[in-house]
Amino acid sequence: MEIVILVVVIAVVALAAISGLVVSGRRKKAAEAEQPDTAASTAETPARTAEPKVGEEAEAPPEGARRTVEEVGLPETEEAAAEAPATAAEAAAAPEVETPAPTAGRLVRLRDRLSRSQNSLGKGLLTLLSREHLDEDTWEEVEDTLLTADVGVGPTQELVERLRERVKVLGTRTPEELRGLLREELLALVGTDLDRTVHTEVEGAVDRPGVVLVVGVNGTGKTTTTGKLARVLVADGKSVVLGAADTFRAAAADQLETWGTRVGARTVRGPEGGDPASVAFDAVKQGTEASADVVLIDTAGRLHTKTGLMDELGKVKRVVEKQAPVDEVLLVLDATTGQNGLVQARVFAEVVDITGIVLTKLDGTAKGGIVVAVQRELGVPVKLVGLGEGADDLAPFEPEAFVDALVQEG
Numbered sequence: 227m228e229i230v231i232l233v234v235v236i237a238v239v240a241l242a243a244i245s246g247l248v249v250s251g252r253r254k255k256a257a258e259a260e261q262p263d264t265a266a267s268t269a270e271t272p273a274r275t276a277e278p279k280v281g282e283e284a285e286a287p288p289e290g291a292r293r294t295v296e297e298v299g300l301p302e303t304e305e306a307a308a309e310a311p312a313t314a315a316e317a318a319a320a321p322e323v324e325t326p327a328p329t330a331g332r333l334v335r336l337r338d339r340l341s342r343s344q345n346s347l348g349k350g351l352l353t354l355l356s357r358e359h360l361d362e363d364t365w366e367e368v369e370d371t372l373l374t375a376d377v378g379v380g381p382t383q384e385l386v387e388r389l390r391e392r393v394k395v396l397g398t399r400t401p402e403e404l405r406g407l408l409r410e411e412l413l414a415l416v417g418t419d420l421d422r423t424v425h426t427e428v429e430g431a432v433d434r435p436g437v438v439l440v441v442g443v444n445g446t447g448k449t450t451t452t453g454k455l456a457r458v459l460v461a462d463g464k465s466v467v468l469g470a471a472d473t474f475r476a477a478a479a480d481q482l483e484t485w486g487t488r489v490g491a492r493t494v495r496g497p498e499g500g501d502p503a504s505v506a507f508d509a510v511k512q513g514t515e516a517s518a519d520v521v522l523i524d525t526a527g528r529l530h531t532k533t534g535l536m537d538e539l540g541k542v543k544r545v546v547e548k549q550a551p552v553d554e555v556l557l558v559l560d561a562t563t564g565q566n567g568l569v570q571a572r573v574f575a576e577v578v579d580i581t582g583i584v585l586t587k588l589d590g591t592a593k594g595g596i597v598v599a600v601q602r603e604l605g606v607p608v609k610l611v612g613l614g615e616g617a618d619d620l621a622p623f624e625p626e627a628f629v630d631a632l633v634q635e636g
């Protein structure tokens with residue numbers, strides 16, 4: 227009997243084992259049916275590995291997901307994905323090249339700024355000239371007004387003399403007549419027949435860039451002006467190479483390079499404290515090799531009292547001239563420094579032949595008369611004026627727009 231019971235138990239256990247195997251086989255098949263392709267399982271793999279488990283919780287690696295190196299290959303999408311971060315990084319690193327505002331009529335655009343700062347000169351003169359009796363005291367006041375605006379002694383006396391004569395002839399004076407008269411006389415003083423173009427064009431069939439040297443004392447706005455001038459030239463369709471020959475002030479080359487990058491102009495620079503003449507030489511060389519239209523060279527802010535530094539400026543020019551003639555030497559003067567600017571102008575003119583003047587910060591002073599004074603002092607025209615810190619706030623100087631801003635109503 228016991229033997230019969232034992233045989234029955236063994237038979238039941240055996241049956242149970244067989245049915246268990248069948249069920250697990252079915253489950254496995256059903257699971258395989260739920261995984262239609264390997265790509266889907268590959269996609270799941272990272273999710274599993276993202277949360278690794280250890281010990282008893284550890285899962286067996288998915289069998290079907292494994293592929294050999296040969297099988298995996300590099301599909302197009304993976305290539306693109308691999309390239310994408312580099313392109314994005316490049317895009318972030320590559321600065322956006324700006325399109326500067328056109329230069330034609332810039333001074334007209336900036337006229338409000340000019341008349342805001344210079345209007346007191348015109349208004350002051352018109353008020354005085356409108357007085358019923360133009361006695362000596364009044365003429366003295368006219369003179370003082372002009373001197374205060376930095377017109378300079380010689381030009382002031384000339385203007386007062388001309389005004390006295392013309393007012394006498396005029397007899398009765400309407401405000402409009404006076405305005406017209408003052409406009410004419412101021413315009414004659416500023417000069418309408420001077421060549422105010424910044425010389426960047428090379429004459430003849432010579433294959434070289436125009437070379438412009440920018441000089442001036444520290445803080446006058448020299449580096450900023452060089453950068454703004456690059457924008458003016460780019461706006462006029464020229465290609466520009468910048469030379470950072472201000473190797474004394476560490477930040478100057480960076481500052482210049484930033485200006486250049488914004489308009490797609492290359493900046494040639496040297497080691498900090500290096501030889502400025504060698505940087506200037508390299509800039510012209512590279513500009514020539516690159517067939518650039520213009521090379522603009524920013525020089526160190528020289529204190530005009532330091533003879534050694536001034537001598538070095540002369541050297542920069544001589545060394546550049548071994549590559550190509552310098553077509554334009556622009557002296558940058560800060561209009562707010564008044565008579566001190568004239569002293570600087572005189573000293574610079576002794577070292578290099580200044581061919582044009584840039585008056586910066588005219589937006590921050592009522593002393594616009596410096597335009598007249600500095601032209602007289604150097605016999606060189608004002609070619610550009612700075613009317614703000616904005617990138618396109620440097621304008622070609624136009625005598626008519628300038629004088630209109632002085633005498634305009636309002």
Ligand SMILES: Nc1nc2c(ncn2[C@@H]2O[C@H](COP(=O)(O)OP(=O)(O)OP(=O)(O)O)[C@@H](O)[C@H]2O)c(=O)[nH]1
Pocket residue numbers: 442443444445446447448449450451472475478526527528586587588589590611612613614615619
């Ligand atoms: N309001 C006004 N500020 C200006 C003008 N031009 C330049 N500046 C400012 O003047 C300051 C000096 O300009 P920089 O270009 O650094 O002067 P810099 O002559 O190159 O000076 P160094 O490199 O030290 O020789 C800057 O803050 C400019 O933004 C202008 O026309 N108007």
